[in-house]
Amino acid sequence: MPLYHNEDQAMLADTATSFMAEEGNIAKQLRHWRDRDCKDGFGHGLWKQMAEELGVTGILVSEEDGGLGMGHVEAGIVLEEIGRNLTPSPFLTSSVLAATALNHGSSDLKGRYLPGLLQGDSVFAVAIDETAKHRPSRIAMRAEKSGNGFKLTGSKSFVIHGASSDMIVVAARTSGSDDDEDGVTLFAVPKDAAHMNHDPVRLVDSSVATHTKFDGVELDGDAVIGEVDGGREILDAMLRAGRVGAAAEGVGVARGAMDMTIDYLKQRKQFGKLIGEFQALQHRASHLYSEVEIARAAVIKAQQLLDAGAESAELMSSVAKAKVSRTAGLAVKEGVQMHGGIGMTDEYDIGLYMKRDRALQEFLGDAYFHANRVAELSGY
Amino acid sequence: MSDLETFRSETREWLEANCPAEMREPVRDEGDVYWGGRKATFKNDAQKSWFEACVAKGYTVPAWPKEYGGAGLSAPEAKVLREEMSRIGARPPLSSFGIWMLGPALLQFGTEGQKQRFLNEIARGEIRWCQGYSEPGSGSDLVSMQTFGEDKGDHWIVNGQKVWTSYADEADWIFCLVRTDKENKYQGITFMLFDMESEGAATKPIKLISGNSPFCETFFDNVKVPKSYGEDCPGYVGEINRGWDVAKYLLGHEREMISGAGGGDRTSAIGAAMKRHAGKTGDDLDPVFRAELAMFDVDALAYGAMGEKFLDEIKVGKAHPAQPNMMKYAGTELNKRRHELMMSAGGSRSLEWESETTDGGKPSRNWLRTKANSIEGGTSEVMLNVISKRILDLPGA
Numbered sequence: 204m205p206l207y208h209n210e211d212q213a214m215l216a217d218t219a220t221s222f223m224a225e226e227g228n229i230a231k232q233l234r235h236w237r238d239r240d241c242k243d244g245f246g247h248g249l250w251k252q253m254a255e256e257l258g259v260t261g262i263l264v265s266e267e268d269g270g271l272g273m274g275h276v277e278a279g280i281v282l283e284e285i286g287r288n289l290t291p292s293p294f295l296t297s298s299v300l301a302a303t304a305l306n307h308g309s310s311d312l313k314g315r316y317l318p319g320l321l322q323g324d325s326v327f328a329v330a331i332d333e334t335a336k337h338r339p340s341r342i343a344m345r346a347e348k349s350g351n352g353f354k355l356t357g358s359k360s361f362v363i364h365g366a367s368s369d370m371i372v373v374a375a376r377t378s379g380s381d382d383d384e385d386g387v388t389l390f391a392v393p394k395d396a397a398h399m400n401h402d403p404v405r406l407v408d409s410s411v412a413t414h415t416k417f418d419g420v421e422l423d424g425d426a427v428i429g430e431v432d433g434g435r436e437i438l439d440a441m442l443r444a445g446r447v448g449a450a451a452e453g454v455g456v457a458r459g460a461m462d463m464t465i466d467y468l469k470q471r472k473q474f475g476k477l478i479g480e481f482q483a484l485q486h487r488a489s490h491l492y493s494e495v496e497i498a499r500a501a502v503i504k505a506q507q508l509l510d511a512g513a514e515s516a517e518l519m520s521s522v523a524k525a526k527v528s529r530t531a532g533l534a535v536k537e538g539v540q541m542h543g544g545i546g547m548t549d550e551y552d553i554g555l556y557m558k559r560d561r562a563l564q565e566f567l568g569d570a571y572f573h574a575n576r577v578a579e580l581s582g583y
Numbered sequence: 584m585s586d587l588e589t590f591r592s593e594t595r596e597w598l599e600a601n602c603p604a605e606m607r608e609p610v611r612d613e614g615d616v617y618w619g620g621r622k623a624t625f626k627n628d629a630q631k632s633w634f635e636a637c638v639a640k641g642y643t644v645p646a647w648p649k650e651y652g653g654a655g656l657s658a659p660e661a662k663v664l665r666e667e668m669s670r671i672g673a674r675p676p677l678s679s680f681g682i683w684m685l686g687p688a689l690l691q692f693g694t695e696g697q698k699q700r701f702l703n704e705i706a707r708g709e710i711r712w713c714q715g716y717s718e719p720g721s722g723s724d725l726v727s728m729q730t731f732g733e734d735k736g737d738h739w740i741v742n743g744q745k746v747w748t749s750y751a752d753e754a755d756w757i758f759c760l761v762r763t764d765k766e767n768k769y770q771g772i773t774f775m776l777f778d779m780e781s782e783g784a785a786t787k788p789i790k791l792i793s794g795n796s797p798f799c800e801t802f803f804d805n806v807k808v809p810k811s812y813g814e815d816c817p818g819y820v821g822e823i824n825r826g827w828d829v830a831k832y833l834l835g836h837e838r839e840m841i842s843g844a845g846g847g848d849r850t851s852a853i854g855a856a857m858k859r860h861a862g863k864t865g866d867d868l869d870p871v872f873r874a875e876l877a878m879f880d881v882d883a884l885a886y887g888a889m890g891e892k893f894l895d896e897i898k899v900g901k902a903h904p905a906q907p908n909m910m911k912y913a914g915t916e917l918n919k920r921r922h923e924l925m926m927s928a929g930g931s932r933s934l935e936w937e938s939e940t941t942d943g944g945k946p947s948r949n950w951l952r953t954k955a956n957s958i959e960g961g962t963s964e965v966m967l968n969v970i971s972k973r974i975l976d977l978p979g980a
Contacts, residue, residue, distance in 0.1 A: 206892035207901055465975055480979035482968075488977065489970035493909045500892040501885035519884070526885040570881075571874075577884070578877040583858035583868065 227290035237409040243367040244411035245291035254323025261321040274510035279451030286455020293326040299448040301327035307437045308428045328368035330359035337568040346375035355420040365413030366401040389434040408562040446524045453527035457534040460556040464538040498530040525573035528564040601636040605629035607672045620711025637676035652706025658898040681705035681712040696815030715745040715759030732761040741806045751786040751799035774826030777808045793951040837960040852880035857928040905973035912966035915956035922950040
């Protein structure tokens, strides 16, 4: 398969680009909700529009289950535009991560949660991390058998949209010890579950995440996604999808920051010249362009491998996440520096790109985590 | 089964039958590369039989039309062949500047007569070409070149000097930029073709820091270059005084070639190999070195995807025309990093300049050679200038 968008994908990209530029732009969404100190950190109205007008909230859900039955290339197209516009949106956690989990769930679970997702009425979160760094190989949170169901005890952090979600996919341990590969089970925890306590905290990019405590949260057996003790495989599928999705969003952030910076180089005058005439800046801008192109290629390669169910998708998803983290990091740092003083002001958007990038870098593993994983998967 | 799948299984069978085991080993030294030409000899029977099988099948230049010695493969078929060859590690049957550079220029700008003659000679490995571009005073500023061809009616008399002519001492013919109008900088250069055995043409190898001499200085002292080699076969490509158009087109190809677009060693990950190497010598990877290797592998694998994307896009005209400059910049910088890491992995052993264990100082000589990657064919700085101007449209670039 060639590494560019086919006709249908190019059409989706056109639609997504104009929709997100029109409805998801920084003034209308990020600044709007941030300046009102919105407790969710995103707008439910736009989420509803994404379901009804753009029709993409069920992009990874099969047609049989009422979704679009599309793949990660298509989800990535939407995410890149979310990234470019810094749109606060539950798309990545709901339509990519939680949807991937639900696709492995029982028809009962699908029936309970998918309609809300498809209609843009429900928002989902995922609770994976337990420490400040992403270490999904270690899951300490316990789920003990209790009657016909389970009792969840432990705590999770960096649960994006945790307090705003109708359901949270939680990774817990049903057997074995913290670092065991096996013995993990995924649960769909409804928002009104008793003894689940959210401590919401606003992050640097104005999104809201929670530290969530589970003090013996009782769940019925039908809250299990997939098989008991068989959650690791689904968790890995979620992580692959989420990482490649976050990488696509990161490419959008990088391109947004780069485009804004290059425009600025063509407008700002100093020493009687446009600053874009200075070779010191031209070479840095061109280096950045080169890195962004390469990062995009890594992302579309990873998306295609994921859609093809290839074994190498595991390696390439880490390559993509690591490469994009470094590249978007470069784009926002160069962006702020080349904007000079105004790059430090809240009035200009370039700083917002820097903040979003930092949060996105950390989500589901930063460049160090994924470079290390590339080494491990390569046998060194 | 789709046509492409049928083609894949046929190709697999053909390669199985025709590519000898020795030709599936990695290239170790210059002798393992077959360049063709009047002075060429085969290193062994395997090299000869692999080359001859490919010539007969059109696989020395698979994507060229059949009438010019190719196999007339479509872009997807050519990709399948590349994939199948790389799967078994098959060496290229023939390497040449004719295939990489002059061929594409002739396919774009040549007359039918030129294509019939020169492309077939290239495909069959009969003539080895070299490229006369740079001059002592014209490196990055190539268009300032001074080698001059005086118009004598049906021929030119060429005088001047070229430098960095790859393997000029082993080449049969040269494609050469010659100034034919001193008043007109860009539109005063002609892209000439002539025999290196012509009277007055001489070469002198340049010894490099690697100790090897892949490049020459090339001198032209009243060399007579005919304007025609027969019917419909001019002694120049494109139009007289418009050779810069051809050169620019070709520089694009050279940049693709140097950047290693399309895969191969230069874009692949190295961490696993370094670990095995360290294991063999009883060394461990320092954790910080391992981290650098991992970061390199991320960049190399991402660049590999970029190479694939670039080739896919170029085939359907989706790539930005200046994108080869980006590929060249990123690919050569990556290759330099790769060899720095390989030197570190080898430790004191990789310093050995002449020893059997290093096969005559391979690590250090190869490491030094890579330093030219970001100089030849346009320096990294020139590439960045071109990206600034043609892709980013920055002012005054």
